[in-house]
Every structure is written in structure tokens, then in C-alpha cells.
Amino acid sequence: MENNIQFLKEKVLLNETLSFSKEVEERIKILKHEKTTKPVIFVGASSCGYVAGAQKTIDAINNYILENNISVDVVKVGCIGICALEPIMDVQLPGMTRVSFKKINAENVASVLDGVFNNSIVNECVLGQYRQKNLQAWENVNFIDEVDFFAGQKRIVLELNGIIDPENIEAFIAHGGYRAFIKTIYHYTSNEVCKIIEKSELRGRGGSGFPSGKKWKIAHDNAADQRYLICNANESDPGAFMEKSIIESNPHKLIEGMAIAAYGIAASKAYIYIRADNKLAIERFKKALEQAKAFGLLGENIFDSGFNFEIIIKKGPGAFVCGEETAMLNSIEGKRGMPRYRPPYPTERGLFGKPTIINNVETLCNVPQIILNGPIWFNTIGTKASKGTKVFTLSGKINYNGIIEVEMGKSFEDIIFKIGGDVKDNKQFKAIQLGGPAGTCLVKENINIVVDYEELNSIDAIMGSGSIIVMDEKTCIVDITKFYINFIQHESCGKCIPCREGTQRMLEILEKITKIPKDEASHQTLERFKGVMQLESIAEVIKDTSLCGLGKTAANTFLSSLKWFRDEYEEHIFDRKCKAGVCKELRTFFIDVDKCTGCNACMRKCPENAIIGTIKYPHFIVESKCTGCGICFETCKFSAIFIK
């Protein structure tokens, strides 16, 4: 029997009919782990899994196998998306469907596996079983696609994430990978590829949603001896981690998308710009590149088509601004990552002065499916102006944080309350921050808006990085805005004045309104107040005049939060109160005399000696001494201390 490489190359990749002989079909099933002779255990092993303790789970599984002397394959897979329930472990017994378990740690591995091997599944740990043809389903076990988190999703980009071994190209090809690339180089000219993508109406997922096919065409039609493709994987904003996760979970999909895109714009060289600290993603991508090279899917004269293509990994230093395309060009060229003025656009004069296409990970991962299923198929998904799906990361005060992919047209209400499983700890929903630190906030009044570029535009919001951060009633909007402005200020490249100076001044003003001024002279008070009066005006100037996308959107968070929560700002400024009880200096603690037992614990811990009282009698907080640090609040075992 020929080896797997030969088999996959000749019988699978080069067979374009899609009708395989029974023998081939069987062998593909083995590579897909659908047909197995011994049990297979899959463990979610991407960053989120490891953070939740996947390594301990794997060790425990290995122990279990040794102790019970059974023959089992353990496969490390990527992230299925529901990061909140990691470590996730799937088990597939011969002839049975694959079943997924949540929150499997070293303690409960043995009991869950005992159950599976004895045909009695421990139900509280079950996430769900997969629907697999020709395999016997477990009784009394729900299907995974019926779980709310998955039921509301449509997965194109994330299709194989968490299902296949990201470090195994054979599994990817067995699942239909690289077929789109082979189809492209054998059947389409570069022009045709651009047309297909244009017809599919795929829009760049990086933020503003520029039609990808149109962009490719411009670069393609600019005469040049060299063109470049750059994959933007410099995901740097707090609350966004899907690009990292996609690369960790299915790097080959990205390589395939990049190869097709490069063919489309007639580029023989591509860069992937990724943060150096995303070590696991880089490692897996590197491995994937080696495997693809070994298969002849990268390199010179790929599959005798005459197309040459190589991918270079460029590790970024971890600067938010380097995600801005022109700053990224400078960074790759070895210069300081500062944006350039456009025009000239990168499609005309980009990397090293050559026509360059910059697409982000998600955009490129959509490409193979479009080629394989045709633009019409893609066109039927989504809304009138926005086709396909969109990947989001859910984080913050939400039950199921993780990575999701929904069809365009889905409302954010559904995303939060159905897929995300509502706000954590039964708290009241306050707002979501859409698009990271430079994004906008959506509140109860407009949460029913749907995922669509145009719709979001109409309320001055952008899809941005695709991060959704959920805030509950205990989040102070001034505090969170301060956090975002601080982030933007620290990540500003310093080139243009409005962004560099403006955000710093905004930050200083916000810091002042979340503090109680002490020893302030009258002219300082006046100065502080003048600043407050200028806050909105500075924000508008930053928005109107900044050089790059980062600067133009720098004040968005502030402006949108001010629109919806002006009363909260005013409360901070005029009443010096923080309703949410977050801004330390603005909170005052009181002791409920009925609840206080006089245990003296708070008094001993108070760093300011602001608590007075006699043992066994209710204590009292001296308001003028209290700095609002909250130590007493955390210390009290009788809930006798409250914020007012």
C-alpha cells in the first residue's frame, strides 16, 4: 500500500470528481477518525484549553490508559469555540458517534472515561454528541448541534476547528482541504479568481468591510514585477482572540486561503504578520507550512501548474497600531510601525513599493469554501449587503465566552442572550462593547441590531476586530472608557498630534473625574473644569483629523458611551458618585449597624484607620478618612458593609 502522502495526493487531491471508490472512501474515513478500530480521545488543546488545564487532563488520560491497560489514540485538537467550558474532551468509540464532554479536569477524567467505556455516560459532563452518518448514536445523549451555543451558529471558517488535529495535514486533506487550491491552479486564471471572489461579494473582515474581490482586482491589474500578499494576524486588542484561535485550530485552512489569494493577485510571496507572543499559533503555523511544503502544496511549480508560492512568517513586536495596514508595511520593511498616508494605497504601492494585498485571517479562511462551492452558494448566505458569516469573540460578563461564527443578519440580542447564554451571575445587562477599544457600545435600546456592515454603519458602529465584550450593571462606564482610552494612548504610534496628544489629554481628564481632588488650588479647579468642558470637543477633533484608522476611531468608545450614558458621566462629575461602585475614590462605604457584629476584622485591615468602634458593638466608618479602597468590604463576613 502506498504511503499516506502519495495516497492523498494521487487519489484524493488529484481526483476532482468527488466520487471516490469505496476503497478510497474507507481510507479517508480512517484518516478522519470516523472509522476506528480502537477508541479515540480528542482533547481541546489550543491556548484556551491549555489555560483551563488541558495539559493536566491529557496527563490524567494517559495515566488512565496505562492503569487500565487499554489501547486508545489520544488526539490533540483545536478550540471548538466554547472556551468557557474548556478543557473539552471528546471520545469516539469504534462504531459509535463522537461525544463531547465539558470541563474535564484531572479529577473527573477517570469517572467520565469509566462511564464511556461502560456504556453509561455521566450526563452532567456531556456537551453533546456529533451527528455522524453510519455510526450508532448514543441513547439519551443530546446532539451537540442542539446546544444553544452551537444551534445559533453557522460555521464556515470555524468548520473544522476543534474537530481535527491542527498539526496533521492528512486529517485536513481527508476533510476536503486543499481541494479548492488544486481546483484554482488547474482551472482558473488569476483574473477568474478575482472575479469569483468579487461575485461572491465577500467583504474584508478586518473592520471597514471593503469588497475583497474588488481589492484583489486592483492589485492584480497594477503592473509590477512582484506583488505581495500579507495576512494580517496582528490581533492585539483586549477581548479579541479568534485569529489566534483559528491559526491554532486549523492553520492549513489559512494556508490554503492565502495560496488561492496569492494566485488570484499573481503574487509569489506572502507574509503572515503575527504577534511574536502568540507562540502556539506560530509554532503550529510553522509546522503546517513544513507539511504543506512536503506535500508540494508550497514552493516552486506547485503540482506542475507553474505557480510558485512561499509564505514568510513575520513576527510582530506586539503593537496594536501594526494591525493598521500601512503601519504593518513599515514594520515588515524593518521600519518603525507608523502609518503612512493613503493614497497611494497598498494595492498600488505597498510593501517595498510593490502592489500589495492585505487581508485578515478570517477573510482568507472564507476563500477556499467560496472556490469550492461557487460564489452563488456564498451569495445566498447572509443579508443583502453583507454576505457569508462573521466570527466574533465573546468575552466579559457572559456565561459562555468563546469564539462563535454566525450568519450575517443575526441580531446581537440573539448572540448575547441565546448563543452566549446571557449575562453571568444573573446580573442585569448593561451594554456590549463591539469592536474592541476603538469600537462602539451597544445598549438595551439598540441591541436588536443585526450583524451587517451597513446596518452597523447607520448607527456609527463598526464590526471592527469582531470582539464583543459584555458589561453588566456592576461595570462603570467611565471606568471602562478610561481603560480603553488608556489602551489606545499607550498603543498610539505618536505620529499624528490629535491621536498622540488628544488621547492623553482625554485620559488625564477622565482620570480627574474619577477622583476626588485633594489640596486643589482654585485655579487648578478651574483648569480641571475647563478640561471637562473640552472633553467632547477634543474627542470630535481626534475623530475628524487623525491620520490612521486607529486614531480616527480612538474616541469612538468615549463618544458612544457618552451618547448612552451621559447621566453616568454627569453623576461622576457633579455628584462625585459612581453608581456601579467601581471608581475607588468616588465610593463611600457604610456599616449597617443591624448586621455588624463588631468582630473588629475590618478595623484591623483598614489601611487608613478610617474605621472606629468597640469590639462586639457596631463599628463606624469615618467618611473623611476613607479612600474607597474596598478592603473592609471584602473582609466583612456578615455583609454589613455596603456602598452608597
Add this chain to the structure above:
Amino acid sequence: MIFDIEVNNKIIKAKKGETILSALSRNGIKVPTLCYMEELAPSGACRICVVEVEGQPNLVPSCAQPVEEWMRIKTHSPKVIKARKTIVELLLSNHPDDCLYCERNGNCELQKLAVELNVLERRISGQKGKQKADRSGSSMVRDPKKCILCGRCVRVCEEIIGVSAIDFIKRGNHCEITPSFQKGINLSSCINCGQCIMCCPTGALYERDHLPEIIDSLNNPAKHVIIQYSPTISVTLAEEFGVKSGKDINGMINAALRKIGFNKVFDSSFGADINTIEVANELVNRIKTNQNLPMFNSCCPAWVKYIEQTHSHLIENLATVKSPQQIMGKLIKGYYAETFNISANDIYTVSVMPCIAKKFEAQREEMTHKGITDVDAVLTTRELARLIRLYGIDIMNIESELADTILGTRSSAGKLFAVSGGVAEAVIRTSFNLLTGKDLVNFKIIELRSINKGRKEFKIKAGDYEIGVAVVSDMINAEKILNEIKNGRNDIQFIEVMACPGGCVNGGGQPIPSRKEDIKARIKAIYDVDDKESIKFAHKNPQLNELYKNYLGNPCDENCTTILHTSFNKRDVLL
């Protein structure tokens, strides 16, 4: 292609491909700028020049945005004015409030913008920077507190001069422009050309002040204070007093300097003539023996430092002759002192130079011998203007006087040192005479006089030899020619390099601003002197010949070498 665009409800003509700013300024509409530099690609960093273009969601920077036919532009709409004013207010919000004590008081672009935009109240106040000024350099001071990060100095240093001694570091509001590793400028690869000072809009960069010491010496009756001024000063100083560029006020300078109290006033062009004689002799010797060719000029201290730090293997190719400033200093403390029987210790020599690298050169250790420094203090054109104002001299309304004799007569060839190509021209004139015994009939070398070219080349047959000359005036072009030489080019025998584009007329010590048209006028004024004056060859300078006969001996002889020549050494800097 020319088309119409609408600006402020009026139709104006615009050319395809030009920026909005260029179309506006051609049509007499003034838009303020800050980071914009005519010669360089726009960076669009400062956002002061923003205008409103109908249909665009944001304001666009007019310096970078090309005009399009459909554009309807508003240059002074309320939105635009608010944006510009806010940007200036943001810059002022953490700027040190010490305009009255600032080097650039009255000549500061930020100040001007604040006036233009009617900023009369501090509405935004920010935390002020606490960075200390870098006073490590012998030529210049960097005061980061006053830096508004327009980036002009960085671009000049990288894109025009080709040294890249400074760059941005850190992010956000902590952003700063500093030399490598945030060390002092003295350890950096800075060649002290001072072009960064010329383009700095504020007082963040300025020359190291030598005025107080000079005033002390003037007030000290025991000191015999002698001043020399560079050939360039006479055509640029007038600009400091509001006169149109290109006016030669040589005689008035002599008179003014005497009024201030300098005991003697010499014209450094005399030193330039001696430099020419020595360099020509050295060149002819090297050509005859075919050694260390091509020979480089050594009169530009910035260029000399560049060779010492980046191409130390080429030090042998530098002429060993001291620069005119140092030759004059040496002669004043030697020949002059002996002639008038004054102790060299009692003489204080001052030079006025269009250059800040001369401050660096004067303190090089090679230029001090047995505790006697050739040149004690160096003033820039700007500092001289300040000195003249301080002494209340109405320079534009005084009678002209001649420079002092003994070291004061000059040929017009010496005057040519002020422009790029001038040194080469003067050296060729004398070398031709050395090789053929005859003087050039066509002594004006037009090929070396073009203003706009980055590099000028010229070849001349002199007797049995052909001398090839190349002239450049920035390190980018110098680097290119050095590369050609490295790759085997051997038809060039003399290379003249000046660090500042256009030569000393555009030096780092000249009046700020020095616009392109100013530089052209100054160059023309220098060539006019060459046209008008009768002694056109250094070797025809009678006083100089007297000096060689009575004191120096033959050019490049042992005595001349000890007095007029020096040596250069490899220099370690942070690159």
C-alpha cells in the same frame, strides 16, 4: 492636465497629480503647515493643514492628498478652524511656558500658529514633560520638552542628509525623538551638520551658545580679542535684520564687529585661500605619485566626522589640510602674535561660521597644541546677529569698512568656499596653474555651479594629466559616489563633499528659515563677488604670497605641514 476645482465657493485651476496644498498656494490661499517639507514626500503627521472636502467623512490633510476633479474644498470652515485650533491647543497643553526665555522666541512656528489661530486662553492643560535637555553635544542642544514631534528633523537626517542619527522611540504620549539608545548626541552618529536645527519649528534643537564667553573676553582688558568670519556670512547676515536674501554687507560687518570691540577683524576667505594652495599642492603631489586617490576635501568638519565614523579605511584619502577656520586660528595665534609681539595666551580668537559643526571642529583635540586652542569660540550667523543686537548696533545704517590687513586680503576663489562646488573650483584654478604654469582662461567652471543637481562632475586636462572632479553636498550622494569608487571607478581624482545641501550658504548656523529662494539668492551673491573682484586665483593673493615667503615657506613643506596640516582618526560612535 489642468482642471477646475471649487475652493471656498470659487473655481480655481489645479494640475493633475499635485496636492491640494500646492494648488491652494499657487492660487494664493494660505493653509498653515507644520510637518510639511517642500523637498520631501508628505508624511501627513501634524494634521494642521487639514481642509474640508465635501463628501469625505473626515478632514483631509492638504499636504498629502492629491487633488481630484470632483473636489469641493473648504479651507477655513468652522470645522476646519476648530480642528486646527484644537491641535495647536493640544500641542500647547504640555508645552513649557517659557517662550520669553526660549531660543526661538519671536521666530517659532508654534508661536506663530497660536497667534494665527487666535489661541488666547489655555482651555486644555496637560501634564508637562520632565525630560532633561541633552547638552552633551559640542555643537548643539536637544530639549525634548519643547519637541512637538513633527518629525522634520528625523526626515531631514534620514532622507536628505543620509545619516539617521535620530529617530522616534516609545509609544503614545511617551514618544520621543532621540539618538540611538537614548544616549547623548555626543555619542551618536550625528555629524553636526545642523540641518535638523534649520527645520525645527520650535526651540527643541539649537546650537550650543558661545556668546557669554565671548562677551566675557570682550570685557576683559587683558584679552586681545580677534574675530574672523566665514566667506558666507557677508551674504546671509543681512537676512537676520529683515533684508531680502542675497545682499552682501561685507563692509558693514567689518565696521559692526569693530564697534562691538573686537581688536582685529579678519576675513576667513584668506584662510580659504591658504587652504586652496595647500590642497592644490597636495592633490598635485598625489596625482603625480598616484597615491590615496581620489582625494577628499577636509574643510567640512561634518564630512570629516562622517568619514572617521563610517568609512575609517578612507581617512587616508582626506586632504590633511586644516579647514580655513583652523588655519586662521593657528596663524592668528602664531604669525600674528609673533608679528605684533603679543603672547598667544592673551589672544582670544572667535570665528563666525554658517555652521554648527565648526563648534565641534574647534574643540577637536588635534586643534589644541600645548594648551593653546587655535579657535576659542565659534558663533553662528544667528548668534552674531544676536551679539550685534545686544550691542545696539544699527548694522544696516553704518559705513562700510575694510577687514584688517595682514590676514585680511582675499581672492574671490576663497569666497567661493561658501557654495557647494566652490572649493573644487578654487582648487582646480590653482592645481591647473601648478601643473601647467599657466592660469585658466575660463576660470568659471559652469559644470560645478548648477544648483539643483545632487551631484556635479567635471573633467579638465592640465598638461599631461586629466583631473576628474566630483561634487556632492549630502551624505546620500556621497555614499553613492563612494560606492562607485569601491566598485572600481578611477577617473575621479578630487571629491568635494559638503554636508549641507548647497554648501555653507545653507549651513546649519544660518538664519532660520532658509528657504530655497534664499539659498539661490545667496549663491548668486557669492558668484557676483567672483565676477566683480579682480583677484580670482588663490595663488594671486599678494598678502598670501608675502606670508608664504616670510613665514610659511613652500606649500606642503615641513614647516607648512606642522602649521597648516593635521591628522584624522577612526571614531567609534553608536550607529
